[in-house]
Amino acid sequence: MRRLRYLGNEKFIIETVADPIPGPNEVVVSMRVAALCGSDLHIKEQHDVEFAHHPNHVARTPSHEPAGIVSAVGTGVQNVKVGDRVAVYHKVGCMTCESCRAGNLVMCGHGGALSSEYDGAAADLLLVPKENCLPLPDDLGFEDGAIMMCAGGTAYSGLLKARVTSGESVAVFGCGPVGLATIILARAMGAHVFAVDISEARLEMAKRVGANQVFDSSKDVKEDDVYDLIHGFTIPASKTVRKLREMTGGNGVDCVVECSSSAQARINGVDALAQYGRMVLLGISNQFRDHFDFQKSLEPDKLIFKELQVFGSNVFPLHLYDRMVHFMINNRVSFSPMITHRFPLEQGPEAFRTAALATSGKVVITWELHNR
Ligand SMILES: [Zn+2]
Ligand SMILES: [Zn+2]
Numbered sequence: 001m002r003r004l005r006y007l008g009n010e011k012f013i014i015e016t017v018a019d020p021i022p023g024p025n026e027v028v029v030s031m032r033v034a035a036l037c038g039s040d041l042h043i044k045e046q047h048d049v050e051f052a053h054h055p056n057h058v059a060r061t062p063s064h065e066p067a068g069i070v071s072a073v074g075t076g077v078q079n080v081k082v083g084d085r086v087a088v089y090h091k092v093g094c095m096t097c098e099s100c101r102a103g104n105l106v107m108c109g110h111g112g113a114l115s116s117e118y119d120g121a122a123a124d125l126l127l128v129p130k131e132n133c134l135p136l137p138d139d140l141g142f143e144d145g146a147i148m149m150c151a152g153g154t155a156y157s158g159l160l161k162a163r164v165t166s167g168e169s170v171a172v173f174g175c176g177p178v179g180l181a182t183i184i185l186a187r188a189m190g191a192h193v194f195a196v197d198i199s200e201a202r203l204e205m206a207k208r209v210g211a212n213q214v215f216d217s218s219k220d221v222k223e224d225d226v227y228d229l230i231h232g233f234t235i236p237a238s239k240t241v242r243k244l245r246e247m248t249g250g251n252g253v254d255c256v257v258e259c260s261s262s263a264q265a266r267i268n269g270v271d272a273l274a275q276y277g278r279m280v281l282l283g284i285s286n287q288f289r290d291h292f293d294f295q296k297s298l299e300p301d302k303l304i305f306k307e308l309q310v311f312g313s314n315v316f317p318l319h320l321y322d323r324m325v326h327f328m329i330n331n332r333v334s335f336s337p338m339i340t341h342r343f344p345l346e347q348g349p350e351a352f353r354t355a356a357l358a359t360s361g362k363v364v365i366t367w368e369l370h371n372r
Contacts, residue, residue: 003123004348004365006044006059008051012349020127022074027133029088032142034121034345035065035364036355037150038176043116044352062352063365064090064114066121067136067145077130085136087145088121088128089318090114095131103319121146122348122365134321139329142368147181147335148324150315151362155181155257156324157316158280159189162255166190169253171244172211173269174260174283175202177362180338182257182282183211188331191255194247196240196265201359209337213247215240220264229275230305237271238264244272252277261285270302278309338362344369 001019006012022028040062050057066088070080080086092112093105100108114120114128136145144152155178164170170186172179175197186193187210195206198218206214217240226237226245229252245252252274258266261283269279303310316324327333340361343351348365355363 001124003061022072024074025076025130026074027130028072029068029126030071031068033067033146033366034063035146061119061123062115063121065146065149067142080133086133087136089132104317106315143336151177152181153316155185158282158313161311162278162280164189164191164255170255171253173258173265175206179259180209184209188333199358205361240268241271259283275306280311342366
């Protein structure tokens with residue numbers, strides 16, 4: 001089989017290696033779609049640091065948003081059989097700790113993930129534990145199956161935490177792939193969606209996937225006289241906040257989904273929220289280890305006075321998968337409109353370069369180009 005490998009210094013190769021053979025409780029999936037995630041770009045940057053210190057460092061195969069067809073199973077595999085369509089959950093858990101037993105593999109302290117500790121999906125064949133193989137109904141395409149595995153699932157889980165209901169307003173800050181998935185799902189939940197970004201191209205995409213209104217915050221300025229929702233006087237906030245307040249009859253938005261990791265967006269999110277508003281934090285930068293400025297970006301006093309609720313949300317728990325599948329099918333939701341680029345595996349390096357551009361939406365490696 002062929003697989004994509006990162007060698008550091010912006011160099012990739014497509015190498016040919018032996019096909020994987022499944023051991024007990026393992027499954028080999030013939031890839032149909034392997035989407036690239038923002039985390040793939042973060043992981044690539046971390047590899048560069050590793051290569052600088054350890055020239056013999058080996059980067060795992062990238063991509064942790066896989067969907068395909070089961071091509072081989074090891075002994076003890078009963079949940080899937082050869083020929084089944086599957087999406088592949090990318091967190092690998094120990095399957096014995098309390099988090100894993102509850103389906104929260106993402107919170108396992110002893111686990112890992114495809115594309116970081118384990119080889120990912122940018123290869124003709126993917127070897128995974130059986131519990132990571134999730135049945136993909138015929139009603140959903142491989143692109144949807146793949147995107148559900150990280151960006152889509154992250155957005156869905158976040159929106160459930162925020163308890164978004166029909167008729168509410170949702171402001172999505174950051175219109176990269178997670179933000180675009182959030183817009184698609186929030187619209188399907190019946191929300192009125194505002195999209196905020198600093199990139200014109202991404203705001204165009206936000207409109208295309210269904211955002212009701214978009215705001216360019218690239219030239220955001222401080223305004224000193226934004227009406228305070230609690231005290232009846234004016235406070236300093238930003239132009240973006242003023243606009244969002246105006247668009248919601250002065251009340252502020254019911255929910256904010258922060259997908260950019262920008263400190264300014266987090267501040268805007270808090271200020272734009274209505275009383276009793278809910279905010280979900282999904283965006284994280286690769287710099288969080290060095291620059292932990294979270295405290296600076298969320299002011300506790302504002303949370304207290306408006307009785308806000310703030311949630312962190314980390315990918316999605318395995319047990320949400322079936323609910324998400326039913327939601328997608330029953331509401332005829334597809335993530336395909338957020339895909340801007342499709343590449344065959346041999347153009348994997350180009351796929352990575354494209355995914356790093358602020359002008360791209362979702363970038364996928366696909367074995368299905370001829371089927372489109
Ligand atoms: Zn991801
Ligand atoms: Zn575990």
